[in-house]
Amino acid sequence: MGRVSIENVSKFYDGSSDGEGKIVAVDDVSFDIKDGEFLTIVGPSGSGKSTLLRMVAGLEDISEGQIRIGDRVVNNIQPQDRGVAMVFQNYALYPHMTVRDNMAYGLKLTSGLSNDEVQKRVEDAAEMMGIEGQLDKKPGSLSGGQQQRVATGRAIVRDPEVFLMDEPLSNLDAKLRAHMRTEIQRIHEDLGTTFIYVTHDQEEAMTMSDRVAILDQGNVQQIGTPDEVYNEP
Numbered sequence: 001m002g003r004v005s006i007e008n009v010s011k012f013y014d015g016s017s018d019g020e021g022k023i024v025a026v027d028d029v030s031f032d033i034k035d036g037e038f039l040t041i042v043g044p045s046g047s048g049k050s051t052l053l054r055m056v057a058g059l060e061d062i063s064e065g066q067i068r069i070g071d072r073v074v075n076n077i078q079p080q081d082r083g084v085a086m087v088f089q090n091y092a093l094y095p096h097m098t099v100r101d102n103m104a105y106g107l108k109l110t111s112g113l114s115n116d117e118v119q120k121r122v123e124d125a126a127e128m129m130g131i132e133g134q135l136d137k138k139p140g141s142l143s144g145g146q147q148q149r150v151a152t153g154r155a156i157v158r159d160p161e162v163f164l165m166d167e168p169l170s171n172l173d174a175k176l177r178a179h180m181r182t183e184i185q186r187i188h189e190d191l192g193t194t195f196i197y198v199t200h201d202q203e204e205a206m207t208m209s210d211r212v213a214i215l216d217q218g219n220v221q222q223i224g225t226p227d228e229v230y231n232e233p
């Protein structure tokens with residue numbers, strides 16, 4: 001199912017264009033995420049959080065090591081075949097499409113589901129996110145919070161085993177952020193799927209997670225429950 005194993009994974013970038021030689025973005029990282037677990041990856045800017053998440057998503061090649069999702073090594077598996085869905089910081093919605101089409105588009109292309117089945121999934125996900133009244137609007141006419149709901153809804157329609165979220169709330173104001181935290185927790189509880197959630201917000205990490213992994217300079221400094229990571233000496 002939605003277990004994720006990160007096994008001796010490294011990512012190197014060629015930094016020669018800015019005179020830096022090889023950049024080690026992720027440095028021989030290993031840990032497991034249990035099926036159904038909510039794991040948060042925190043750490044300062046540039047610590048490798050996005051790169052690690054993007055390697056799980058298949059948006060970035062793995063330089064060394066391997067990543068398994070369930071029983072499969074996914075290093076050479078296309079993003080749409082990994083059983084994952086990702087929510088991006090900037091939502092990455094198509095401005096010219098309606099909310100309905102934004103949510104249906106990827107699924108139509110890759111799932112082989114009938115149009116009726118796709119529409120049913122879109123409507124169920126929209127209801128879950130409270131955006132059923134927005135389906136015929138374009139993203140540009142929605143508030144930031146609503147756009148965030150659309151992006152999360154678009155991930156839900158894919159029925160993934162693993163949700164990947166890259167700073168999904170960081171473009172929202174503090175009040176909405178606090179509200180969306182509880183919504184994401186509710187979705188995690190309702191769906192029971194695995195979540196890997198990248199943030200630099202310690203409060204999100206403390207309140208949402210089963211476990212927190214702290215990254216620094218491409219290394220896992222600590223991994224444990226929020227209590228273990230933040231409260232124990």
Ligand code: ADP
Pocket residue numbers: 013014015023024025043044045046047048049050051052
């Ligand atoms: P974080 O998400 O924690 O801010 P990133 O994963 O974005 O960190 O970046 C980790 C390191 O890798 C940084 O030093 C960053 O500059 C570098 N990096 C990320 N993407 C690229 C890229 N496409 N080319 C070169 N270096 C990159």
Ligand code: ADP
Pocket residue numbers: 045046050051089167
């Ligand atoms: P984040 O930390 O949220 O990933 P960034 O602004 O660091 O945001 O990165 C935005 C994009 O730029 C990402 O696709 C990342 O891979 C790329 N990037 C980051 N650092 C570098 C770099 N040094 N050289 C080239 N691309 C980079």
